[in-house]
Ligand SMILES: O=P(O)(O)OC[C@H]1O[C@H](OP(=O)(O)OP(=O)(O)O)[C@H](O)[C@@H]1O
């Protein structure tokens with residue numbers, strides 16, 4: 432069973448509080464999501480494999496380490512997932528980036544896929560699927576379905592705010608996927624928004640609505 436981990440680093444918690452504030456404007460919201468994504472990438476990449484390597488330094492030979500194993504792909508769930516990409520690339524600049532477009536039907540909350548573009552070697556990569564919000568789980572479940580259909584298998588899901596319902600649904604649908612969040616909130620309201628949450632992440636990131 433994949434693990435579910437809430438990252439309690441003080442800087443992540445502090446910055447998340449800033450963007451929860453309804454008075455946090457678009458520019459600041461975007462900047463802080465970027466900062467949180469970098470901090471979360473630091474934690475999520477903690478188990479990346481290393482291999483031994485001998486490096487010639489100006490003073491001798493260093494028996495050193497380098498990242499080994501699978502290369503990384505970041506896959507944002509459009510639109511809001513886009514806001515987390517650059518912050519992760521700051522730490523893992525060689526990562527490739529795929530895109531999966533999804534929107535939730537406002538009435539049924541059903542996810543609808545409208546775009547998929549992935550690196551050709553996605554089946555060989557360690558994949559970080561990123562989306563600020565894990566509400567019913569519909570979007571993340573469908574996005575991971577789309578990845579698995581294309582041969583992907585090493586998948587982690589990284590979000591900022593998760594609802595218990597979404598965690599449960601994602602764990603059930605994809606028990607192999609580790610889930611990382613900056614907060615586990617209380618519940619979903621009747622519109623499928625996370626309470627207390629931070630509102631509509633895509634609209635807050637891109638100033639739409
Ligand atoms: O877990 P779920 O119930 O599927 O809800 C989570 C999804 O809802 C929001 O996307 P939205 O559909 O608002 O599109 P946007 O990202 O383009 O704003 C959010 O960005 C997640 O992708």
Ligand SMILES: O=c1cc[nH]c(=O)[nH]1
Nearest residue numbers: 566624625630631632
């Ligand atoms: O609270 C929520 C739930 C789904 N999508 C969002 O952007 N926010």
Ligand SMILES: [Mg+2]
Nearest residue numbers: 509510511633
């Ligand atoms: Mg979205």
